[in-house]
Amino acid sequence: MSEVLAGLKPESLWKHFGRILEIPHCSGREKALGDYVIGEAKRLNLDWKRDEAGNIVVSKPASPGRDRAETVILQGHLDMVCEKNSDVQHDFGKQPIIAELKNGWVQARGTTLGSDNGIGLAAALAVMESGSLVHGPLEFLFTVDEETGLTGARKIQPGFLKGTRMMNLDSEELGTFTIGCAGGADTEITLPLRRQPAGKQGRYLLKVLGFRGGHSGIDIHLGRANALKLLARLLAELEENMPFRLAVFEGGNKHNAIPREAWAEILLPESRAGEAESVLKESFDKIKVEYQVVEKDAAWSFAKSKSRGPQPLAPSSQRSLIGLLLALPHGVLAMHPEIAGLVETSNNVAIVRLKPARAQITCSSRSSIASALRAVRLNIKVICRMAGAKAHQPEGYPGWMPDLNSPMLKALQDVHVRVFGKPAVVGAIHAGLECGLIGEKFPGMDMISFGPTIQHPHSPEERVYVESVDGFFTFLVQALSALS
Ligand SMILES: [Zn+2]
Known part of the structure; x- marks a missing residue:
């Protein structure tokens, strides 16, 4: 793993992120990263399936005594936007992303970093791997090709998931919950x-x-x-x-x-x-x-x-x-x-x-x-x-209508106050998210989106704030326990 990331907390999350950096996964070419996820599922003896589009779901049983809880889905997208500065030589199809640590932020050398959504994926993999967390039954949903048209989420078939509550790990500001998006x-x-x-x-x-x-x-x-x-x-x-x-x-x-x-x-x-x-x-x-x-x-x-x-x-x-x-x-x-x-x-x-x-x-x-x-x-x-x-007027993509009375929102606000000493800012965005499409296929799905602090995604200036990753993971762990 990149030495830059060694020693960052939480260790298991950064270990997986380091591996993700080494596996090419530009939009439309994320199969190898999917194979890595499946390799992890096999290594951990967990059930997994991959649909025709390339979306993957891995199931993990509840921790002892928590199997009566409703299943929670952790979701992220496998692909990244591949952009580089014109003076940088980089073959995204072959070369690993080189991470650098600068003033408390991790960034790449002249290219996009892929912290969108690599940190979310690494968090899911860390939860998948851990033997010590408290949680109900879990599903990990890894979608393909979010960045160029939400095509993975668009192609998910009803029945692919069992869960009724979903945490999308693709937001970019710690301390904010996203609870809606535009169609x-x-x-x-x-x-x-x-x-x-x-x-x-x-x-x-x-x-x-x-x-x-x-x-x-x-x-x-x-x-x-x-x-x-x-x-x-x-x-x-x-x-x-x-x-x-x-x-x-x-x-x-x-x-x-x-x-x-x-x-x-x-x-x-x-x-x-x-x-x-x-x-x-x-x-x-x-x-x-x-x-x-x-x-x-x-x-x-x-x-x-x-x-x-x-x-x-x-x-x-x-x-x-x-x-x-x-x-x-x-x-x-x-x-x-x-x-x-x-x-x-x-x-x-x-x-x-x-x-x-x-x-x-x-x-x-x-x-x-x-x-x-x-x-x-x-x-x-x-x-x-x-x-x-x-x-x-061709068919578009559906929105996600904010539900201020969502039970998961209430539960996660309590966790947020406990972890950070204040409630999260609740907002919605006027752009498309995978939640809109997933919510349409699975009516009644209670959804929320959050993540660490990432700046300038989709550009070579992309960077993720190290401290926020620790906070994000601590919150995620506590949220899973609270929902179990
Ligand atoms: Zn994203």
Whole structure:
């Protein structure tokens, strides 16, 4: 094992984490790590099974006298995000992750560490191995491919688990319980377009850029501007003042990112370009005031375009497109009435691309309440219908509705007070977690998520706070005893 980790407490957890670092396990390639888990189960004479997707469950009988307790599931995901700094040579498929200890934190050398979710897995393996803990019957659930689309959790079959209470060990702040997450679903919009020649006119490129963007779940409540919506708004303002023809409209590149830049090409008589520029400038300056606190680097540009680009849209197509983009909702649509700061429902207008005969628009909606998610999508569908567009709405992933009356939450709060001298902060997140999918397959499953303190997961700056790992494990051990 890496010498850096030797001597850290609790020893058995760090021993397993050290082994995990040595086994390549990027998303989609976590089989070897699964084999390690199964090897451990065999060595300990425990029952195990692996489903077609690669998910593994290991069962461990209760400690003496505790077999009447309800079964508790400990869950974590086997895969990790593999990212490295561009100046680092590293083959994630072959080489071990090199851990370093710095100011009380463990981090990797220029790569992601995989403490998300490696520490959770190591904690589960340490519990699995221990002969001295007090607990009821246990199941250890190891899922595959969480990071790229929750596919492991999505493919679990009902019947794979017996337990009715589940602790997900994939949270990133010691002292916090997560008790809910958002469900999400995309809408792919297709708006048919006609194009029509415009005669001799000048072609201009209008850009909005420098916006902060961010994750469409985690950052949606921070009041950041959506570059696509803003560009549509500028064009609508211009339309109020003078006729022009739109040829290009584009921006955004990920369904789960708030778009940071967008651009359009418009055609108008060269003699009116100066006038257009001043209308746009005046509109942008006003918008900038609205966002002055959040979007300090917001910028725009308007310049003669060198491109010979596509023909402009027919006026009716142009009206439909700009109208549709203005009407689609963006941002927070509802806050949770009881959990302070939790976004309940939101929508992100994420991507726009123009093809010769159609516009493609992607929207990403989220809600912790299934019916509210359905309502937003219905809303989008109706807006599309009114604009003459088609909305394709593939099935999304379910949310996990917070249950403030959960019996396990009550029990674990008592344990938290005993271990740390204060109750945990209870929250939920406006993004997807495996609990949403697992809760859907196993109705009535009482779930909670917690973990040690991990910063900057998914990036080479990822690090885990050593002291928090000890606290996390102590809490986990006490929680298992309290529930037995
Ligand atoms: Zn994770």
